[in-house]
Amino acid sequence: MKAVVCQNTKLQVVELPEPVPAKGQALVEVLRCGICGSDLHMRHHCDEFKAVVDKVGFAKVLPSSSDPVVFGHELCAEVLEYGAGCDKKLKPGTRVVAQPVLRIGNAIHLAGLSPLATGGFAERMLLQESALVPVPNGLSAEMAALTEPMAVAWHAVRRSEIQRKDVAIIIGCGPVGLALICLLKAQGVERVVASDFSAGRRALAQRCGADVLIDPREGSPYAERPGEDFIRDLPSLLELSLGTREKLGKLPVPWHIAWRLAEKLGVGAPKRPVIFECVGLPGLLQQIIDGAPLLSRVMVVGVCMQVDRYEPALAIHKEIDLRFAFGHSPLEYRDTLHMIAEGKVDCAPMITGTVGLDGVANAFDALKDPEQHAKILIDPQSAVAQL
Known part of the structure; x- marks a missing residue:
């Protein structure tokens, strides 16, 4: 399959072996994948990021700058097949989004930010079946791919x-x-x-x-x-504090009882x-x-x-x-998808361009210009190489 590999800051379209789903995993076809700011950071600051997360015990599953890695964790995909031991509640052909997680051995890898878990800058990838969330209400792949950054x-x-x-x-x-x-x-x-x-x-x-x-x-x-x-200044805060105390002192109830009641009711703050x-x-x-x-x-x-x-x-x-703040919970991810699908939040203005795999390097360059682009999506089936 075709994929965009980043190694030593260089982005290159290559042919990779077809991913094979293991126990509990699903093979999916990538429909759209967003380019995230973390992808831009990881391209040039991979080793620094690895050193930071080493302090929270996560460095072993992150790539070094010399490792070939396929970025992409903001995705919408279609289920193709499952590995062993899967529930298979979502039939092949179902469009899904997912928190980009994959169990490999005893570790949980972040697909697209791992040397072992291929991300969405590819035609196909693996995801944990338990992380899959079906796309509701006929929501477009473009809008569904915004679930992760919106979450x-x-x-x-x-x-x-x-x-x-x-x-x-x-x-x-x-x-x-x-x-x-x-x-x-x-x-x-x-x-x-x-x-x-x-x-x-x-x-x-x-x-x-x-x-x-x-x-x-x-x-x-x-x-x-x-x-x-x-x-705006400390004297104003002191005046508010002492002035409130003086005003409450004129009430027929003890001032501290009135103060506690105001705090409980959420007034006067x-x-x-x-x-x-x-x-x-x-x-x-x-x-x-x-x-x-x-x-x-x-x-x-x-x-x-x-x-x-x-x-x-x-x-x-x-x-x-x-x-x-960092990341999101499975519930926050699911709720975000439904807010988008139900029209409760309109995030369409964020999308400013779409390219194919051959256009990813150009898209990374284009994102350096804030006057032109905000969120660029990748369509692995598209031949578009220039924005």
Whole structure:
């Protein structure tokens, strides 16, 4: 079969042996596969990534830069056949998506990020049968292939605990940022602020539902706007604290009982934005800490591959809530697919191009230009080599 192999940063279309499903595995034909930012990172930073995940016990199943690897984990496929010991609940011909996992020996490999588990930059691949999710409602292969990146964003939204009345600030409108905008608006978040240097990315953010667009060269995403009554300095926070105590002290009930009741009812708490960092460059987290209002919640979704530094004392005095998000659960993955299929979230604007296997190297280059592309899909049956 044809596949795109990456080895020592070089992308090349080659012929590989046909994959044979083992026990519990399904052989699938790839219909569409998205190019993920992690694919771009792994091409040039494979060894650094391997060193990082070695600290959480996962390095053994990841490739080194010298290993031939077939990327691709954002996929929609069609079931062809099964290995031994499978339930075979989904008949051959069924269109599926799946978390890209594969049991090999005693280890779980990530298909597309493993030297042993071929990814979706190929005509066919193997997936764990237990991970397969049937595509509902006649959803197109193109839209179904967005399930994985949208599920990453959905996991981040859930971890952020954002409420409809909160203001969301998106830093970076690449595929992750765009996916977050789509999901935040689908969840009814009333104001989404999107910040990016690229005019093209800001235009896509607007199509995905962003309410406020910011060019960082011209303004700050953290600037004061009507209706966003955030605390901007420590004296204001002290005034709110002592002033509230003084006002409650005038009530006919003990002030501490009234305070506890207000906390239980969720009223009177100071407003704060939820900031999603979707770039992953050194120094950006410090920029957010510098500019964010007090009490901000920061969700780090962009993957920074370099060692970074920030000023913890400033984050402490601003009482910044810092959280990190990675991946998704099987339930989040399934729910994301159904949100797309049921029309609850519109992520179609994210797709900006499609190529065949012969066009993958060109697509990697094209993704360097944020004015032109956000999410490029691969159709292994397509002859398109240029975007």
